[in-house]
Amino acid sequence: MRIRGGHRKAISLPYSKLPCLIIRRLRMFGQFGRRKEWMHRRSKALVFLAAGLLALAGPAGRPRAADPQPYELSIRPTGDDGLDAALAAGSQLQSLQSKNSAGPFALIARARADVPRLETVLRSLGYYDGRVSIRIDGRALDDGDLLDVLDALPADRTAGIEIGVRQGERYRLGRVAIEGPVPPDIPAKLDLAPARPAIAADVLAARQTLLSALREDGYALARIAPPAAVQNTAEKTIDVTFKIEPGERLSIGGIAIEGTRDVNPDFVRRRLSLQTGDLYQPSRIEAARTDLASLGVFSGVAARTGDEPDAEGALPLAFDVQERPKHAVDLTAAYSTDLGGIPKVSWTDRNLFGNAEQLNLSAAATGLGGSASDGLGYNLASQLIKPDFMRRDQSLQFDLGAVKQNLDAYDQDAVSAGTSLRRKLTAQWNVNFGLSTEIEQILQQDVRRRYKLIDLPLGLAYDDTGATNPLMDPTHGGRAALSVTPTESFGRDNATFLTLQASGSLYIDLADAGLAPKGRSVIAFRGLLGSVQGATRFQLPPDRRFYGGGSGTVRGFKYQSVGPLFADGSPQGGTAIDSASVEFRQRLFEDFGAAAFVDAGQVSAESLPFHGVMRTGVGGGVRYYTGIGTLRLDVAVPLNRPPAGDGFELYIGLGQAF
Structure with a gap:
């Protein structure tokens, strides 16, 4: 634009090439101006070069021209912390004060x-009339004697620089x-109102x-x-104009799947949430890419579109996938002073029949x-999961298991x-229902009983934490689960009875309140309510009763020790439970962290929560953050332990307690 009356002039928007830092080149006005500036710079460079050579070749009294010159820098405060x-x-x-030494000339x-x-x-930052001055050892930069x-x-x-x-x-x-030619709904999406400070980053x-917004449309x-x-020096304003070329509104053309080897391409295509002919929308393309990645058979999924429409006027789309190794072996271990060591080995086939079927086998001591x-x-335990069973976002799961455990509460041998059928309702909600059977033999108080059980579990779950596997460290959002199991x-x-259980956890990032950097300081809450209806405590098989204590409920009390006890101090179990935990997690340095927590809970024989003896434990621990999960070490002590209880409990495991 032309300069008008010396008050309005076209300007280059600062940061137009590097929005977050400093533009390195300034626009000059006119060809003559550029040439004159270049000649001026060349003359100054020759002067400095000559001065430098003379300094280096001078008498013995001038030997330091090329030696590093230490300096102390101060930037005079402006009164604006952001600007400073x-x-x-x-x-x-x-930035170079402590990294790159420089002689006087440099x-x-x-x-x-x-x-x-x-x-x-x-x-x-909007200060278009601003000026900067720099003085070295009290002298201006254009002082002819500064180099000497x-x-x-x-x-x-040390030289002082201000x-x-x-x-x-x-x-x-x-x-x-x-x-x-702007679509009518686009101007309303421009979040840039007159009278706001003329900050370049906001404009960009x-x-x-x-x-x-245009591409999403x-x-x-x-x-x-x-x-x-355009800068208006008289009114101290900047006028901004956006010139838009929207082009044609396009739909998605042919969709290619590239990179499959063992995974059936037709299965991937059926899985896609996009179809040829759908309106081009980056958000839907990204959602489809993320969904393919969640199948577990791909280590990477990338989406790319064509540079121009095809013959039908649609934009081609391709998904490039990289398959993960078909098999995986995992070795894990945990330790606590109440349950001892638990080593575990798992083997997984991620693509059993070519359609992302997953077979998981595990054994733990x-x-x-x-x-x-x-x-x-x-x-x-063995588990087979068939994804997209009969419809998209619905999986069929088969489970077989065998367990033998000898606990203070009871000894159990069971198969x-x-x-179960699991359906994803939304990105956060899913529902499941199923049928299971168990045959077990349990010894409690020197009485051995055999049970056969049939369950019809129904569950509803919610999760908006963004954590894609149980070992990830949630820092925001929450989880909730409700289960109803007739047995x-x-x-x-x-006995015919109904087990009701509700649980939830909430994660609050203190960064949301401006109190800490994002993800570094988190307060986590956990709650549990459970009740059995239709049967008394001793009509229930011992393993179907509620027990408190341990890392899942009240830390500081040994496993299953919270609740009614037999005369010898061993756990009876109950028909109702309630527990709550609050934990503060603080990340320290890059890979380490610490935690402090309080747990409380009670188990009763009255089928109603909030009855019984409340037990409370407190403790803390350290965290080490690894690429596969958080390594956790916690120590907890009971505040009101029973006479036969332990004085403290130690827990070591992979992943947060909740």
């Missing part, structure tokens, strides 16, 4: 380069306009917002030129020491089998 921080970040004198050059850099910082003064400094003398800033009046946005972010090839800015364990045991028990005393 931006100036410090944009200064080479600041130090002056470094200071000279800082002037336009810092003035660009000022303009990027620095050259004569003693070797142990950066002074006169920011002037802050410019504000004036007219904000959009030019071009608004351009990206407009571009994203199907204008896949939309273009927006860099914002044109139990009872390796521990105050709540009376002998060695095992836990064997179980079951099937028929066949044994010496037949």
Whole structure:
């Protein structure tokens, strides 16, 4: 644009190429101006070069011209903490002070380069009349004797450098306009109002917002030129114009699946939530990409579109996938003073029949020491998951298991089998129902009983934490689960009963309140309610009763020790439970953290929560964050332990307690 009356002129928007830092080149006005500036710079460079050579070749009194010159930098405060921080970040004198040594000649050059850099910082934050001055050892940069003064400094003398800033009046946005054949719903999405401070990053972010909105409306090839800015020096405003070329509104054309080897491409295509002919929308493409990645058979999934429409006027789309190794073996272990050591080995086939069917086999040893364990045991499990059974987002699961455990509460030998159907309702909600059976033999208080049980479990679950596997460390959101399980028990005393259980956890990131960096300080809450209806405590098989204590409920009390007890102090179990936990998690340094917690809970024989003796435990621990999960070590002590209880409990495991 033309300069009008000396008050309005077209300007280059600072940060237009590097929105988050400093633009490195300033636009010059006119070809003659550029050539004149180049000649001026060349002359100054020759002068400095000659001065430097003379200094190096001078008499013995001038031997330090090329030696590093230490300096102490100060930036005069402006009264605006944000501006002060931006100036410090944009200064080479600041960033190179302790990294790159410089002789007097190079130090002056470094200071000279800082002037336009810092003035660009000022303009990027709306201070278009701002000026920067730099003095070295009290002398201005254009002082002809500055090089001699620095050259004569003693070797142990530190030069003082001061950066002074006169920011002037802050410019504000004036007219904000959009030019071009703009769809009617797009201007309302421009979050850039007149009278706001003329901050370059905000203007450039608004351009990206407009571009994203256009593409989300199907204008896949939309273009927006860099914002044109006009400075009005009289009114201290910046007028901004966005020139838009939306192009044609496009739909998705042919969809290609590339990179499959063992996975059936037709299965991947059926899994896609997009179809040819759908409106082009980046959000839906990203959702489809994320969904394919969640299958567990791919280590990477990338989506790419064509550069131009095909013959039908649609935009081609391709998904590039990389398959994970088909088989995996995992070795894990946990230890607690109540349950002892629990080593576990797992084997997984991620793609059993070519359609992402997953077969999981695991074996764990139990009872390796521990105050709540009376002998060695095992836990064997197999699981087959068939995804997209009969419809998308619905999986069929088969389970077989065998368990042997010798606990203070009871000794158990059992085998179980079951099937369940799980349906994903939304990104956060899913529901499941199934049928399972169990045959077990249990010894409690020297009485051995045999049970046959049939369950019809029904569950509803919610999760918006964003954690994609149980070992991830949730820092925000929450989880909730509700289960209703009718059970028929066949044994010496037949029983029909209903088990109701609700649990939840909530994670609050203190960054949301501005109290800590994101993800570093988290308060986690956990709650559990459970009740059995239709049967008394001793009509229930011992393993179907509620027990408290241990890492899942009240830490500091050994496993199953919270609740009614027999005369010898061993656990009876109950028909109702309630427990709650609060834990503060603080990340320290890069890979370490700490935690402090309070747990409380009670178990009763009255089928109603909030009855019984409340037990409370407190403790803390350390965390080590690894690529596969958080390694946890906690120590907890009971505040009101029973006479036969332990004085403390130690827990070591992979993943947070909840």
